[in-house]
Amino acid sequence: MRLLQIIMPVLRNYYIAMTVLLQQLFRRSSPLPVLPQRNGKVAIVTGGARGIGFHTAKHLARLGMHVIIVGNNESDGRQAVTRIQQDTLHEKVEFLFCDLASMKSIRNCVRNFKAKNLDLHVLVNNAGVMLEPEGKTEDGFEKHFGINYLSHFLLTRLLLDTLRKSGTNDFNARVVTVSSATHFTGKVNLEDLQSSHCYSSHGAYAQSKLALVLFTYHLQHLLTVDGSYVTANVVDPGVVNTDLYKNLCYLGSFLKWMTGWLLLKSAEEGASTSIYSSVSPDLEGIGGCYLYNGERIKSADVSYNIELQKKLWTESCKMAVLPVSS
Ligand SMILES: NC(=O)c1ccc[n+]([C@@H]2O[C@H](COP(=O)([O-])OP(=O)(O)OC[C@H]3O[C@@H](n4cnc5c(N)ncnc54)[C@H](OP(=O)(O)O)[C@@H]3O)[C@@H](O)[C@H]2O)c1
Ligand SMILES: *[C@@H]1O[C@H](CO)[C@@H](O)[C@H](O)[C@H]1NC(C)=O
Numbered sequence: 001m002r003l004l005q006i007i008m009p010v011l012r013n014y015y016i017a018m019t020v021l022l023q024q025l026f027r028r029s030s031p032l033p034v035l036p037q038r039n040g041k042v043a044i045v046t047g048g049a050r051g052i053g054f055h056t057a058k059h060l061a062r063l064g065m066h067v068i069i070v071g072n073n074e075s076d077g078r079q080a081v082t083r084i085q086q087d088t089l090h091e092k093v094e095f096l097f098c099d100l101a102s103m104k105s106i107r108n109c110v111r112n113f114k115a116k117n118l119d120l121h122v123l124v125n126n127a128g129v130m131l132e133p134e135g136k137t138e139d140g141f142e143k144h145f146g147i148n149y150l151s152h153f154l155l156t157r158l159l160l161d162t163l164r165k166s167g168t169n170d171f172n173a174r175v176v177t178v179s180s181a182t183h184f185t186g187k188v189n190l191e192d193l194q195s196s197h198c199y200s201s202h203g204a205y206a207q208s209k210l211a212l213v214l215f216t217y218h219l220q221h222l223l224t225v226d227g228s229y230v231t232a233n234v235v236d237p238g239v240v241n242t243d244l245y246k247n248l249c250y251l252g253s254f255l256k257w258m259t260g261w262l263l264l265k266s267a268e269e270g271a272s273t274s275i276y277s278s279v280s281p282d283l284e285g286i287g288g289c290y291l292y293n294g295e296r297i298k299s300a301d302v303s304y305n306i307e308l309q310k311k312l313w314t315e316s317c318k319m320a321v322l323p324v325s326s
Helices: 002-026 051-062 074-088 103-114 143-166 181-185 201-225 243-247 250-263 272-279 306-319
Strands: 042-046 066-071 093-097 122-125 173-178 230-236 290-292 295-297
Touching: 002 181, 002 201, 002 250, 042 051, 042 143, 051 066, 051 074, 051 122, 051 272, 066 074, 074 093, 093 103, 103 143, 122 143, 122 272, 143 173, 143 201, 143 230, 143 306, 173 201, 173 272, 181 201, 201 230, 201 306, 230 272, 243 250, 272 290
Parallel strands: 042 066, 042 122, 066 093, 122 173, 173 230, 230 290
Antiparallel strands: 290 295
């Protein structure tokens, strides 16, 4: 029984990854349409120092945005800033330190951001970890749950007032959250969100990515109800060649090395749906969508469960020590 609980999430994740890879064999990624300049608008990209986040940050800078990379490695972050400044000849790129495994650090980061007195037009919740061995964040949450999901829940909630102030009827502010096809295999178990009953790194990753979809839909619901000029969408980048796979087993790493060049998207290709969702006029005023290859598709059935969305929201407020209303 216990063995099954460990093996099933692995098989489900590999199955999903294989189906996506097969699709990518025929269609790697759709090219980005020409996007409008967004001079002077402000964007935050978590995990923007590497991988998909780096290319997202770089493209937004190229469109004239003031880009703030949020990350937990000061030297990597500063290097990424310099690279983007050199590549885009755009000065307004900066780094803000934030360890998403620490609520104190997230609150500090938001305080530092707010001290700059800037607007915020785009928040890209991109950072993430995968296949981490069992472990806890500073606040005692399971790592995938804490770093991928709860940190972004807290960050978004703390920045929502700035997003609301910055959005207008013509230019809604946008929250873009990076999930994954793995969410299709995920289960959100409200009785055991910290996976303490039977830990599976595959299961914990999938849960965190499903939680991000549920979060986005409920957030959009609340934003619609109070008439805010802010929209929330969630994206799936595909299977992308990044350091996210650093914890893959030997066999997995070998297969990735053999076939990666053919099947995996480059980090730049992987960033395209995040970029599209952050600035495309097609999505002006539109929220509550799950996007893949620049198109709206259906997410897992369970992600549309309104009761589950609400319960997860309420639980998350408690865990992040926030009032339930937004
Ligand atoms: N690659 C794929 O195939 C794929 C597929 C589906 C979804 N995604 C999602 O895409 C997003 C980006 O991943 P990626 O593929 O670009 O992986 P990546 O290259 O490993 O980038 C992840 C980023 O998150 C940051 N991060 C991790 N832990 C952090 C923490 N505690 N505090 C602050 N930042 C932290 C990392 O910073 P450090 O290096 O400093 O830790 C890094 O910049 C993730 O949410 C991932 O789940 C990726
Ligand atoms: C930051 O990343 C570099 C490699 O990119 C690594 O050598 C260094 O130890 C990291 N620093 C911290 C504080 O994790």
